[in-house]
Amino acid sequence: MTEQNDMLDILLNSEEKLTEKQKRILEAALEIFAEKGFSATSTSEIAKKAGVAEGTIFRHYKTKKDLLLSIVAPTMAKLIAPFIIRDINKVLNTKYERYEDFLKAMILNRQAFLKENMAAFRILIQEIPFHPEMKEQFKEHVASKVYERFTHLVEFYKDKGQIIDLPTEAVIRFTASSVFGFLLIRHLFLPEADWDDEKEIEMTIRMVMNGIRVEE
Amino acid sequence: MTEQNDMLDILLNSEEKLTEKQKRILEAALEIFAEKGFSATSTSEIAKKAGVAEGTIFRHYKTKKDLLLSIVAPTMAKLIAPFIIRDINKVLNTKYERYEDFLKAMILNRQAFLKENMAAFRILIQEIPFHPEMKEQFKEHVASKVYERFTHLVEFYKDKGQIIDLPTEAVIRFTASSVFGFLLIRHLFLPEADWDDEKEIEMTIRMVMNGIRVEE
Amino acid sequence: MTEQNDMLDILLNSEEKLTEKQKRILEAALEIFAEKGFSATSTSEIAKKAGVAEGTIFRHYKTKKDLLLSIVAPTMAKLIAPFIIRDINKVLNTKYERYEDFLKAMILNRQAFLKENMAAFRILIQEIPFHPEMKEQFKEHVASKVYERFTHLVEFYKDKGQIIDLPTEAVIRFTASSVFGFLLIRHLFLPEADWDDEKEIEMTIRMVMNGIRVEE
Amino acid sequence: MTEQNDMLDILLNSEEKLTEKQKRILEAALEIFAEKGFSATSTSEIAKKAGVAEGTIFRHYKTKKDLLLSIVAPTMAKLIAPFIIRDINKVLNTKYERYEDFLKAMILNRQAFLKENMAAFRILIQEIPFHPEMKEQFKEHVASKVYERFTHLVEFYKDKGQIIDLPTEAVIRFTASSVFGFLLIRHLFLPEADWDDEKEIEMTIRMVMNGIRVEE
DNA sequence: GATGAATGAGACTTCATTCAT
């Protein structure tokens, strides 16, 4: 519960009580980090884009890395927010009659998130490999949490006879790959293509469900 | 054909005529780039790890970026090598009776590649977003080439009545997501877990095939 | 007389009319300057230790150097206070029958001073070499004043036949070295050793007097 | 013996194998540190005075503090060199018939040293209070070594009936204060005065010896 | 071919000081 509160704290406290200049710094950093990467971005560049003195950055963020974390931590928190929050009233765990209904709801929800937070999300996945503490935090607070939740879900639908009797991990991996594959191609690699989201999502879900439906 | 020859040139010429020191430099760079990222790596660090003088690096590679490219370009080439080479004798296009046989062969082949070239592959996907020419090259020489090939393949098996009648792109995306999803989780995210590759690959293919088999 | 009044002014006005915060700032500065040196101390550090805002320091002291002077100037004044004050009623010049009685009184008096003002004294001697105006002030108001007084004294006791007929400067230097030598070792270098002040002072005076007593 | 070798190593290795530029850097640093103090000196100032690029300083000295140490450590070593070296052939411990002969030899020797190394010596005593490791090294390698040697000497001359029966520490302190007092005033505080060294030293020794000669 | 000293631009960060609140 404490860990979840950590994340919730971050969620609720971020983006509040921020000076005007602080917001401008965050925004500028977000944009340039996403474009050039953390290491290749200089604080003077950020300052210029934010329209503040370079010293101002360091009044609010002790180090450049601090600035990175203040972008990445809330993003991690938001990334798993729906999973945590729903945990609170466990009933909703199984709100959906069918696995595919759950899938669709989740895709739509996370797609909305990605649309709004693409830059921060890119920074997150770009930088995680190079910062062991971030990696650790991600594993501990994000991945494991989401994985655990999916395990419950998949087993719930297995019991209902909706899902094939393959190892839960394999089912999750398969589902997640298909969903993330779609989302990343859609929003990260080819965002400017002309997408019919409704249809694409439907097809994706259909193939996934075919893939894991109980075979006769 | 010229482009393919470009790639083939790279393939055949790389790792030849390299002095002992040059090899040590490449190896050191490969390791540190993968660990810390290109921008966060200093040439002096590379020199130290390679056991050469700082100046020696610049005798062989005009700039630090050049060094990166001399790692990344051959990796791109090798990445698509099987697709290019097989193009040469077009007959083999359809060497495999069933789509799943093709899938299995491809997974095994690319898995072998990844095992041997993990570090270079990581560098490639980490740095592509930050270097427009690399991105361009990747799209032009790698992605489009592979995509084109897959298009032929999927349509070939569609004609044989093995694959569902959904848009080819969707089928490719779905297949690729599932395959890459497995490979990345297996080799990038959880390489030290205890994997039964044989079984995992079989399950992955089974779900993919279920997902796209012609429904009755 | 004016110069002396300057010093007296400083003496009497210091530590008065100081707000609570001002006192805390002085105290904090005193402590950190003594520990790390003037240049290596930052105003923000002082502010933090004093528990005031950074700006508050500059409300009371125009510059950081001003803050230093407001510590050092009173210390200089107190350092020579006994010499100046006694000047006022010249009779006391020769209050003591014997040179050694004078020496003993002086040692005890200045030792008491040092005990109470060690930090400020350290700052004074550490910073004097780097601030020409301070050096000037010290020479003019402190050193020359004390030297002049000692000259009178030594010559007085010479006339009484108590002191050897060597150049007065040499006698003063010798006396002062022995006395300061003791005081500095006692309070600056080895303050935590277990000292029998009574006995040490007696021995010091005995050796000094042997050194300069009229030889038979 | 090891510690002495440490110091000897420093002695013998310093000032050798130094680049032309490195020498200029050391010289410039020496001068400015002595004039303004370590903390108040900027590396850019040193670079300018030395006529090198600022980066060049950091090729030879990892940090600014390193540069300080490379000045201070050899100075400490040279400061006690005569005491260490003489230790090697212990016979010479008592080369001099009378304590005053020893004193005179020592004063002349150390005066020559001070004349040549005034700047470095000033830096040493100015910075020691602010750098715990330097303080530690000074206590361990310099002070204790010299003190130990003086103890032997004073007791040797006590046994010969030349020195008064007061605690050895007090005798040493008294002697050292008088000698250092003279040397510091002569070379540090009033170097430009017109000194008759021969005579001043003679007087100093005379007073010291009077002070500690066996009383009849 | 190899070295490593030298460079100077620029990186991150600190700092004394100002000023609107």
Place this chain on the structure above:
DNA sequence: GATGAATGAAGTCTCATTCAT
């Protein structure tokens, strides 16, 4: 009177690259 956000100059240090040896 007090605050602390803001500043920009300056500080220390790193870096890719060059070049004489």
